[in-house]
Every structure is written in C-alpha cells, then in structure tokens.
Amino acid sequence: MKALIDYILRFGNLNQQQIELISSKTRVLTIPKDEYFSEAGKISREVGFIVEGIMRVCYYNNKGEEITKYFIEENNLVVDLESFDNEICSSAYVQAITDCKLIVFSRKDWLELLHTIVGWDTIVYKIISRALGQKVERRSPLVSEDAKTRYLKFLEIYPNVVNRIPLSYIASYLGITQSSLSRIRKNIR
Structure with missing residues (x-):
C-alpha cells in the first residue's frame, strides 16, 4: 500500500x-x-x-x-x-x-x-x-526510425523490462518480426 x-x-x-x-x-x-x-x-x-x-x-x-x-x-x-x-x-x-x-x-x-x-x-x-x-x-521516436534504432530506444525506455518478457512481445511492439529482432540483438552484443 x-x-x-x-x-x-x-x-x-x-x-x-x-x-x-x-x-x-x-x-x-x-x-x-x-x-x-x-x-x-x-x-x-x-x-x-x-x-x-x-x-x-x-x-x-x-x-x-x-x-x-x-x-x-x-x-x-x-x-x-x-x-x-x-x-x-x-x-x-x-x-x-x-x-x-x-x-x-x-x-x-x-x-x-x-x-x-x-x-x-x-x-x-x-x-x-x-x-x-x-x-x-x-511511441513517437519509434515511428520513423529503423528497426535497430527502435530496439535501442526500447532498451532506453524500458530498461527493467527487456529480460522479463518474451521477445515476441517486444518484436510486436517494435513492429518487426521475431527473427529480425533476434538478428538485431545478436549484432549489438
């Protein structure tokens, strides 16, 4: 309370x-x-x-x-x-x-x-x-950016969320496929 x-x-x-x-x-x-x-x-x-x-x-x-x-x-x-x-x-x-x-x-x-x-x-x-x-x-910055930039912005906006939720939901939020998201995540590690 x-x-x-x-x-x-x-x-x-x-x-x-x-x-x-x-x-x-x-x-x-x-x-x-x-x-x-x-x-x-x-x-x-x-x-x-x-x-x-x-x-x-x-x-x-x-x-x-x-x-x-x-x-x-x-x-x-x-x-x-x-x-x-x-x-x-x-x-x-x-x-x-x-x-x-x-x-x-x-x-x-x-x-x-x-x-x-x-x-x-x-x-x-x-x-x-x-x-x-x-x-x-x-939402606004995510509209006009490329997928990698959108994901990086997502990490900034939701730093405490990314490891607690399914990738499919993140991909849906970003407007990309789950396989695209996996590629992006692999390339930025």
Missing part, C-alpha cells in the same frame, strides 16, 4: 484521513502470467496499481495479428481509460506478461473517491496527463 500512496502523493497532497479512505477502498489482486486484467469486448470496471509484475496492452489488427501497443511496469496505474470512464466496451486487452500483484479500485469506489476527496480529481488528472505524455514520448 505504501508504494501506491507514495505514487499518489507525487501528484498532490492528502491528509491522513484521506489516505486512510483511499486505502479502505482498495483490494489486492493477483493475476497469473498470461491472464487478463481487462479484455476487448468488455467494459473495464477497475483501476489497478501494479505492485509487482509487467502488463501489456495489445489488440488484434484486421489480419488477426496480435499487436502490442505498450508495456506497463511496477509503480504505475493500469486502466483502459476510455472504457472505464465512458462505460463502453474496450477495443484492447490488458494482459499480465509476468505474474502480477495489483492494488485495485472498483469503478464505484474510484468514483466515490472523486466525489469525496477534495482535489482527488486534480491528482487523477495529473496522473493521466503524465501517463499520456509518457505514451506519446515512448
């Missing part, structure tokens, strides 16, 4: 009573490797904070190929925001790619915090803004 509270306090101030209220609205959830936190075609009803593990957001393109959009590691919130906020079916999957331990808020409890804690909406806004900024910052 301390990791979650420390994370939240980076974006705003809370008193002890507010922290206790937030803590009372959570539950711990473990998700085994390869299981889903949320799924395409379903409405996302929880916000999670990753205490341990790595998750990925992925979807299937019109050819039926699985595409990894991005990875989410420890000490970050995870939610399909569009689905959660608008109560619409998700178009993506959020999958555990290692065994994961999360601190989870239900939608009902999350909304109750928004209505109860003065300034909670501002904290949430700052967290979302940071996450969206990171997403753009992480």
Whole structure:
C-alpha cells in the first residue's frame, strides 16, 4: 500500500484521513502470467496499481495479428481509460506478461473517491496527463526510425523490462518480426 500512496502523493497532497479512505477502498489482486486484467469486448470496471509484475496492452489488427501497443511496469496505474470512464466496451486487452500483484479500485469506489476527496480529481488528472505524455514520448521516436534504432530506444525506455518478457512481445511492439529482432540483438552484443 505504501508504494501506491507514495505514487499518489507525487501528484498532490492528502491528509491522513484521506489516505486512510483511499486505502479502505482498495483490494489486492493477483493475476497469473498470461491472464487478463481487462479484455476487448468488455467494459473495464477497475483501476489497478501494479505492485509487482509487467502488463501489456495489445489488440488484434484486421489480419488477426496480435499487436502490442505498450508495456506497463511496477509503480504505475493500469486502466483502459476510455472504457472505464465512458462505460463502453474496450477495443484492447490488458494482459499480465509476468505474474502480477495489483492494488485495485472498483469503478464505484474510484468514483466515490472523486466525489469525496477534495482535489482527488486534480491528482487523477495529473496522473493521466503524465501517463499520456509518457505514451506519446515512448511511441513517437519509434515511428520513423529503423528497426535497430527502435530496439535501442526500447532498451532506453524500458530498461527493467527487456529480460522479463518474451521477445515476441517486444518484436510486436517494435513492429518487426521475431527473427529480425533476434538478428538485431545478436549484432549489438
């Protein structure tokens, strides 16, 4: 719980009573490797904070190929925001790619915090803004670079992830084949 509270306090101030209220609205959830936190075609009803593990957001393109959009590691919130906020079916999957331990808020409890804690909406806004900024910052350089440069940038962006996840997911994220990724990795060692 301390990791979650420390994370939240980076974006705003809370008193002890507010922290206790937030803590009372959570539950711990473990998700085994390869299981889903949320799924395409379903409405996302929880916000999670990753205490341990790595998750990925992925979807299937019109050819039926699985595409990894991005990875989410420890000490970050995870939610399909569009689905959660608008109560619409998700178009993506959020999958555990290692065994994961999360601190989870239900939608009902999350909304109750928004209505109860003065300034909670501002904290949430700052967290979302940071996450969206990171997403753009992480994806933008990958769009126009060659495969080797994209991989080197990936290592920079996700230094704690590369040895913990399957190469197929990294290749999908980089938009290259797994054999191309293996060649690149071999050539830069």
